Amino acid sequence: xxxxxxxxxxxxxxxxxAVIALALPAWVNEFGVSMALTCLMYVAxxxxxxxxxxxxxxxxxxxxxFFGIGAYAGALxxxxxxxxxxxxxxxxxxxxxxxxxxxxxxxLRGTYFAVLTFGMTELIRHAVTFAxxxxxxxxxxxxxxxxxxxxxxxxxxxxxxxAVxxxxxxxRSRLGLALAGIGGDExxxxxxxxxxxxxxxIGFAISAAFAGAVGAAMSVRWTYIDPATxxxxxxxxxxxxxxLIGGAATLWGPLVAAIVFSVLAEALRLQLPQxxxxxxxxxxxxxxxxxxGGLASLRPGIxxxxxxxxxxxxxxRRAGAGKVRDA
Amino acid sequence: xxxxxxxxLIASGLIxxxxxxxxxxxxxxxxxxxxxxxxxxxxxxxxxxxAAWLAYTYLGVSPLLTAPIVFVLxxxxxxxxxRLAFRRLAATSPDLDVFEARGLMVAFGLxxxxxxxxxxxxxxELRGYDxxxxxxxxxxxxxxxxxxxxxxVALAVSVALIVVLRRSLLGKGVRALMQSPVGAQLVxxxxxRLHPLMFGIGLGLSGLAGSLLSMTYAISPAIGEPYTVTAxxxxxxxxxxxxxxxxxxxxxxxxxxxxxxxxxxxxLKPLLSYGLFIAVLLWKPNGLFxx
Numbered sequence: 001x002x003x004x005x006x007x008x009x010x011x012x013x014x015x016x017x018a019v020i021a022l023a024l025p026a027w028v029n030e031f032g033v034s035m036a037l038t039c040l041m042y043v044a045x046x047x048x049x050x051x052x053x054x055x056x057x058x059x060x061x062x063x064x065x066f067f068g069i070g071a072y073a074g075a076l077x078x079x080x081x082x083x084x085x086x087x088x089x090x091x092x093x094x095x096x097x098x099x100x101x102x103x104x105x106x107x108l109r110g111t112y113f114a115v116l117t118f119g120m121t122e123l124i125r126h127a128v129t130f131a132x133x134x135x136x137x138x139x140x141x142x143x144x145x146x147x148x149x150x151x152x153x154x155x156x157x158x159x160x161x162x163a164v165x166x167x168x169x170x171x172r173s174r175l176g177l178a179l180a181g182i183g184g185d186e187x188x189x190x191x192x193x194x195x196x197x198x199x200x201x202i203g204f205a206i207s208a209a210f211a212g213a214v215g216a217a218m219s220v221r222w223t224y225i226d227p228a229t230x231x232x233x234x235x236x237x238x239x240x241x242x243x244l245i246g247g248a249a250t251l252w253g254p255l256v257a258a259i260v261f262s263v264l265a266e267a268l269r270l271q272l273p274q275x276x277x278x279x280x281x282x283x284x285x286x287x288x289x290x291x292x293g294g295l296a297s298l299r300p301g302i303x304x305x306x307x308x309x310x311x312x313x314x315x316x317r318r319a320g321a322g323k324v325r326d327a
Numbered sequence: 328x329x330x331x332x333x334x335x336l337i338a339s340g341l342i343x344x345x346x347x348x349x350x351x352x353x354x355x356x357x358x359x360x361x362x363x364x365x366x367x368x369x370x371x372x373x374x375x376x377x378a379a380w381l382a383y384t385y386l387g388v389s390p391l392l393t394a395p396i397v398f399v400l401x402x403x404x405x406x407x408x409x410r411l412a413f414r415r416l417a418a419t420s421p422d423l424d425v426f427e428a429r430g431l432m433v434a435f436g437l438x439x440x441x442x443x444x445x446x447x448x449x450x451x452e453l454r455g456y457d458x459x460x461x462x463x464x465x466x467x468x469x470x471x472x473x474x475x476x477x478x479x480v481a482l483a484v485s486v487a488l489i490v491v492l493r494r495s496l497l498g499k500g501v502r503a504l505m506q507s508p509v510g511a512q513l514v515x516x517x518x519x520r521l522h523p524l525m526f527g528i529g530l531g532l533s534g535l536a537g538s539l540l541s542m543t544y545a546i547s548p549a550i551g552e553p554y555t556v557t558a559x560x561x562x563x564x565x566x567x568x569x570x571x572x573x574x575x576x577x578x579x580x581x582x583x584x585x586x587x588x589x590x591x592x593x594x595l596k597p598l599l600s601y602g603l604f605i606a607v608l609l610w611k612p613n614g615l616f617x618x
Contacts, residue, residue, distance in 0.1 A: 288429050
C-alpha cells in the first residue's frame with residue numbers, strides 16, 4: 001500500500017471512531033458515558049506515550065508526573081482562566097517539565113532511563129505533597145469552578161483524536177524518522193547527522209503535553225484533587241502496560257488496547273478491581289515473553305509458530321540435552 | 328541532645344539500615360549477576376511479612392521460626408519464576424540490553440500480579456501483631472527487643488552472605504560471573520544452574536526480611552514498593568554488583584533517614600531518599616564506591 005493510501009485509511013478509520021464517540025452520549029446511560037470517558041483518556045495517554053516511547057524504545061515511567069502537573073496547573077487556574085486556556089496551561093506546564101527532565105536524563109538509555117523517570121515522578125509527587133502540607137497547609141483542593149460534564153467529555157475526545165492525529169503526522173515527518181532511527185540504532189542515527197538530543201527532547205515534550213492536557217481535563221471530574229489521586233503511579237503504569245500489550249511501535253495497537261482494557265477495568269472496577277490488575281500484569285508478562293511486538297503484531301504465522309513450538313517441545317528438549325552432553 | 332538520645336537516633340538508623348541491607352543484597356544479586364532489575368522485589372518481602380503474620384496470628388508460630396521456612400519457600404518460588412519467565416527471555420533476547428529492558432517489563436507485570444493478589448486475598452488494611460515488644464535498655468538508650476532482634480538477624484545474614492560469596496567456590500563462581508559472564512562460562516561455570524539459584528536466593532532474602540520486619544512494623548499489601556525503591560537507591564549508591572558497597576550504603580541510608588526525620592520532618596524522608604537517588608544516578612551512575 002502506498003504512503004498516501006495508508007494515510008487516507010488511517011484518517012478515515014479515525015474519523016469513523018471519532019463520530020461514534022461523539023454520538024455515544026446520546027445513546028448510552030451515565031455509566032456508559034463514564035466508561036467511554038475512561039477509554040478516551042487512556043487512548044490519549046497511551047497513544048501519546050507510544051508516539052515517543054514506542055518509536056525510540058525509551059521506557060518512560062513519568063506519565064503520572066505529567067498528568068499530575070497538568071491537573072494541578074489546570075485546577076489552580078480554573079477560576080481565573082477560561083476552560084481551554086486552563087487545559088493549554090496544563091499541557092504547557094507538562095511540556096516544560098518534560099524539557100527539563102529530558103535534558104537531564106535523556107542521555108541515559110535503557111533501565112537507567114526507566115528508573116530515573118520513575119524516581120523523578122515519585123520525587124515530584126512527594127515534593128507537591130510536602131509543599132501542600134507545609135506551605136499551603138492543606139492536603140488537597142476542592143475545585144469550585146467545574147464545567148459541564150459534556151464539556152469534559154468533548155475536551156477529552158478532542159485530545160484523544162488530536163493525540164492520534166499527531167501520532168500520524170509525526171510518523172510522516174522528519175522528526176518521526178529521527179525518532180524511529182533512534183529506536184533502531186541511536187549511534188548510527190547520530191552518525192548520519194540526526195540531532196538525536198533535540199529530537200528526543202521534542203518528542204518527549206510532545207508526549208508529555210498530551211498527558212498534561214488530559215490531566216487538566218480529567219481533574220475537574222473528581223472535583224477534589226490531592227497529590228495521591230493525580231500523581232497516582234497507577235495511571236502511568238497502566239498507560240505503559242496498555243501501550244506495551246497493544247504494541248507500542250504501532251499506531252492502532254495502543255488505541256485498541258486502551259479501549260479493551262478501559263472497558264474491562266470499568267466493568268470489573270466495582271466487583272473485582274484487583275483481578276483486573278492481576279490480569280493486566282499477567283498479560284504483560286505473557287506478551288513480553290511470547291509477543292514482544294504487542295497484540296498488534298499478532299499474525300496467523302505467529303500462531304502457527306506457537307503450535308509448532310508446542311508440538312516440537314519434547315523432541316527439541318531431547319536434542320538440546322544431547323547438545324549439552326556433546327559440548 | 329544527650330549521649331543516650333544520639334545513640335538511640337543512630338542505632339535506630341542502623342536498625343532500618345540492616346533491613347535495607349538484606350533487601351538490597353537480594354536485589355543486587357539479581358541485578359548485578361544477571362541484569363534482572365526486579366522491580367517486584369519488594370512484593371516478595373510483603374509476601375514474607377504476610378506469611379509471618381498468618382503463622383503467628385492463626386497458628387501461634389514464632390516469626391523467628393517462620394523466617395527460615397519463608398526463605399526456603401521464596402527460593403523455590405524464585406526458581407519457578409526464573410524457569411517460567413526469565414529462562415525463556417534470556418534465550419529469545421538478541422542482546423543483553425534487550426534482555427534488560429524486557430526483564431524490567433516482566434518484573435513490572437510480576438509486581439502488578441503479586442501486589443494485587445495480596446490485596447485480593449487480605450484486603451488493603453494495615454495489620455500487625457505483638458511479639459517481644461518489651462523495651463531493652465542499652466547504654467542509656469531504650470529499644471524494643473524485637474527491633475534489636477530484627478537488626479541482629481538482618482545484619483548477621485547480610486554479613487554471612489558476603490562472607491560466603493567471598494570465601495566459597497560458589498561465591499567465586501558468582502563473582503566471576505559478575506565480572507565477565509563470557510569469561511566465567513569459558514572457564515566452566517554453569518550459568519544455567521547458577522542464575523536460577525541466585526535469583527531464588529535474592530527472593531529468599533527479600534522474603535526473610537519481610538517476615539522479620541512484620542514483628543516491628545504494621546503490614547499491608549502496599550508495603551513492598553517503598554522497599555523496592557529503597558533497595559534500588561542502596562544498590563545505586565553502593566554500586567551494582569558490589570555486595571560490601573550495598574551493606575555500607577544501606578546502613579548509611581538508614582542513618583541519613585533517621586537524622587533527616589529527626590531534625591527535619593517525617594514527610595521529608597521520601598524527598599530525601601528520592602533526591603539522593605536521582606543525584607547519585609545522574610552524577611555517579613556506577614555507584615559511589617566504584618573507581
